[in-house]
Amino acid sequence: MSLMTPSIDRSPDGPPERQPAAFPLTAGEAEAITGGKWHGSTRDVTVHGAALDSRTVTAGCIFACIRGERVDGHDFAAGAVGDGAALVLATRPLGLPVPVVVVSDVAAALLALASRFRQRLTSTRWLAICGANGKTTTKALLSAACAGSGLIVHATRG
Numbered sequence: 475m476s477l478m479t480p481s482i483d484r485s486p487d488g489p490p491e492r493q494p495a496a497f498p499l500t501a502g503e504a505e506a507i508t509g510g511k512w513h514g515s516t517r518d519v520t521v522h523g524a525a526l527d528s529r530t531v532t533a534g535c536i537f538a539c540i541r542g543e544r545v546d547g548h549d550f551a552a553g554a555v556g557d558g559a560a561l562v563l564a565t566r567p568l569g570l571p572v573p574v575v576v577v578s579d580v581a582a583a584l585l586a587l588a589s590r591f592r593q594r595l596t597s598t599r600w601l602a603i604c605g606a607n608g609k610t611t612t613k614a615l616l617s618a619a620c621a622g623s624g625l626i627v628h629a630t631r632g
Contacts, residue, residue, distance in 0.1 A: 497521045497591050499561070504575050507590050508563070508583035514573030519560050524584060533558035538584045539565065547580070563587075598628075 498520045501512035522534035528550035531537055537554035539547035539562060551562050555570050562574045563583050577583040601616065603609050610632065617629040 497587075497594070499587075501573070503590075504561075504573075504587075507586050508575055508577050509586075510563075510575040510577035510583055512573055512575055513567045514570075516573050519573055521560050524588070525554070525559070526584075528554040528557070531557040531559050534560045536561045536563060536584070536587065538563045538580050539568075540580055541565075 498518065500518040504510065505512055520534065521536050523532055524536040524538060525531045526538050526540055526547070528537065528547070531554045535558065537547075537551060537559035539551050541547060548564055548566070548568065551559075551564060551568050551570060551574075555562065555572050560572055562568060562570060562572060563580045564574050564576055565578065565580060567576055568574050575583065603612050603616070613629060617627050621627040
């Protein structure tokens with residue numbers, strides 16, 4: 475599951491290019507936002523999205539170590555870092571080569587970071603689509619129409 479997805483940047487001189495949305499984050503900000511403790515020598519990082527599943531990690535993203543019924547995300551953190559994760563949210567220190575923010579509740583910390591990311595996008599207009607049927611199709615059509623008119627579009631995948 476990707477929580478912050480790349481935008482589509484329509485250039486008048488060529489095809490659309492995917493540009494990840496950047497979120498600069500200092501150790502102090504991360505601790506204040508999440509209520510956690512920053513572990514690592516790097517005191518700031520710029521992240522580009524977030525992943526709950528190590529198979530969906532992209533370069534520069536946050537990897538959230540969620541413990542589930544059958545698997546524990548902490549067991550996949552090293553692999554996520556190897557695949558490019560720039561920051562890890564966990565419930566315990568992991569001794570990784572990237573910063574780890576240790577929190578009591580990873581899901582709540584990720585929600586707080588996502589909320590702060592959204593608050594920074596002050597000039598962005600938001601559109602929500604809800605209902606029982608047709609949401610994905612409607613989203614795809616609206617996304618294509620808006621992007622086709624030259625707007626920068628952020629849309630979830632799928």
